[in-house]
Amino acid sequence: MTGRAKIVLVALDAADMGILQRCVDQGQAPVIGRLLAEGALGNLDSLGRWLPGSVWPSFFTSSPPSDTGFHHYLQWSPQTMTMRRPDPRQPGEPFWRRIADEGGRVIAIDMPFASAPSTGIELTGWATLDSLEPPRSHPSSLLTDITARHGGSPRVAEMHALQSMDALRKLRDEQVEIAGMLAEISEHLLQRETVDLFAITFPGLHRGGHWLWDETGLLTPPTAAEQRELEAALPAVYAATDQALGRVLDAAQPDEVILFSLHGMGPNTSRVEVLDAMLDRVLGEESQNVSPLSTMQRIRHALPPRLRHRVKDSLPTSLQDRLTGFWRTGGRDWQKTPALTQVADLTGYIRLNRKGRENQGMLTAAQADEITQRIVEGLASFADADTGEPVVRQTARVEDVVPPGPNRDRLPDLMVDWNDTPAARHRAIVSPRFGTIDWPTPGCHPSGRSGNHRAGGFYLVSGSGTTPGSAPSGNIVDLAPTILARLGAAVPDEMRGRALLGGGIR
Numbered sequence: 001m002t003g004r005a006k007i008v009l010v011a012l013d014a015a016d017m018g019i020l021q022r023c024v025d026q027g028q029a030p031v032i033g034r035l036l037a038e039g040a041l042g043n044l045d046s047l048g049r050w051l052p053g054s055v056w057p058s059f060f061t062s063s064p065p066s067d068t069g070f071h072h073y074l075q076w077s078p079q080t081m082t083m084r085r086p087d088p089r090q091p092g093e094p095f096w097r098r099i100a101d102e103g104g105r106v107i108a109i110d111m112p113f114a115s116a117p118s119t120g121i122e123l124t125g126w127a128t129l130d131s132l133e134p135p136r137s138h139p140s141s142l143l144t145d146i147t148a149r150h151g152g153s154p155r156v157a158e159m160h161a162l163q164s165m166d167a168l169r170k171l172r173d174e175q176v177e178i179a180g181m182l183a184e185i186s187e188h189l190l191q192r193e194t195v196d197l198f199a200i201t202f203p204g205l206h207r208g209g210h211w212l213w214d215e216t217g218l219l220t221p222p223t224a225a226e227q228r229e230l231e232a233a234l235p236a237v238y239a240a241t242d243q244a245l246g247r248v249l250d251a252a253q254p255d256e257v258i259l260f261s262l263h264g265m266g267p268n269t270s271r272v273e274v275l276d277a278m279l280d281r282v283l284g285e286e287s288q289n290v291s292p293l294s295t296m297q298r299i300r301h302a303l304p305p306r307l308r309h310r311v312k313d314s315l316p317t318s319l320q321d322r323l324t325g326f327w328r329t330g331g332r333d334w335q336k337t338p339a340l341t342q343v344a345d346l347t348g349y350i351r352l353n354r355k356g357r358e359n360q361g362m363l364t365a366a367q368a369d370e371i372t373q374r375i376v377e378g379l380a381s382f383a384d385a386d387t388g389e390p391v392v393r394q395t396a397r398v399e400d401v402v403p404p405g406p407n408r409d410r411l412p413d414l415m416v417d418w419n420d421t422p423a424a425r426h427r428a429i430v431s432p433r434f435g436t437i438d439w440p441t442p443g444c445h446p447s448g449r450s451g452n453h454r455a456g457g458f459y460l461v462s463g464s465g466t467t468p469g470s471a472p473s474g475n476i477v478d479l480a481p482t483i484l485a486r487l488g489a490a491v492p493d494e495m496r497g498r499a500l501l502g503g504g505i506r
């Protein structure tokens with residue numbers, strides 16, 4: 001007997017619609033092409049523009065980041081005045097576990113930031129890097145079984161530094177292989193189970209998007225042949241994902257398929273690598289005794305990234321986190337630190353050192369307002385040294401863009417949204433008041449990540465009860481209620497989204 005699924009929910013994590021469409025047009029993604037032709041496509045808004053790391057928990061709990069408090073794998077702890085890895089349960093309980101708890105049959109494979117499962121059939125943290133824990137499963141025999149058939153988890157840590165062409169080839173091949181492994185795991189599970197919901201995330205478009213976007217992550221300029229190879233690398237990961245998706249759908253024979261992505265991908269616009277220096281200049285002007293760049297940070301900046309990575313990579317995760325935090329905050333005089341940057345990948349995050357909230361806070365409410373004003377204006381004064389184009393699009397206060405919620409205090413106070421141009425183009429940035437800051441790697445992105453996120457996601461519904469065309473626009477918090485409604489399940493009151501489509505698929 002073979003099993004099947006009522007709904008198959010597939011995350012094409014951080015997919016870029018432009019590349020997807022090109023792959024479809026060139027025949028590299030026939031499965032997605034068919035779903036696009038037969039299905040209804042809708043846009044999904046989110047707070048990902050401000051807090052790109054918040055989207056997964058927002059999606060699976062149907063609540064904004066001010067409820068979950070989750071926005072990055074390392075977050076500021078006002079008690080210890082360091083960056084800490086959040087409790088793995090902080091992102092909240094995913095909605096599919098509710099279905100399983102209420103007697104529904106659910107298989108969930110590798111959904112990012114989902115905590116260790118204790119219900120249904122579920123695998124977490126296996127190929128996705130977006131996990132606060134090592135791989136886990138329910139039942140626990142599932143992980144044992146998968147490890148026996150596929151070997152250990154294929155997760156490979158990222159090294160934030162310019163890459164060799166060989167390293168990028170390896171990354172491409174790993175992601176192609178992971179897509180196939182996930183298809184095999186799915187086929188194996190679906191042979192034995194009939195389920196209401198089969199949910200899976202393909203991580204390759206996300207990982208590949210960051211590292212294979214273009215040549216600006218390379219250590220040395222590519223040859224013409226290497227350039228062509230690199231241009232074909234990301235589409236190859238998309239094609240492998242399409243093929244794996246086809247295998248999942250063949251095995252599941254679903255009544256309905258929902259593909260989705262919570263945000264997109266584009267050229268890397270992040271300038272977080274120079275935000276410390278920018279903030280240093282802005283804060284340093286008024287008071288001579290303020291030294292935001294601590295001794296530890298100066299040492300960190302002086303070490304080659306490769307060496308830093310090698311030292312860090314040899315340590316257990318908890319020590320790695322502590323080291324990352326220590327480089328940033330170790331040795332600071334907190335009574336002379338009004339504000340500091342937080343660990344971030346795209347949007348710049350700034351925390352104010354507020355009295356009463358931070359353990360060693362120094363700013364009164366009035367001083368915090370005054371410093372905020374100075375930071376917002378100061379950061380806005382920086383522009384590209386050659387084109388004169390501003391570096392910052394907007395610096396927002398958290399209370400101006402994120403709705404109130406019990407955990408809004410865990411989010412950064414200020415969020416820096418960068419101009420929508422590739423950061424790799426800078427030679428230097430300059431402010432009439434604060435002078436010139438050299439871009440560390442002109443023509444390249446110092447993180448080695450040539451791609452980074454774009455706000456805006458989508459969902460695509462295809463099945464017996466849907467008509468081709470456009471689906472209603474919504475927010476990522478609407479997806480969970482939508483899926484619950486499609487399965488004929490009640491939408492809990494605490495969910496902040498609403499069902500975008502009617503209930504009960506036929």
Ligand SMILES: [Zn+2]
Binds near residue numbers: 014210
């Ligand atoms: Zn990402």
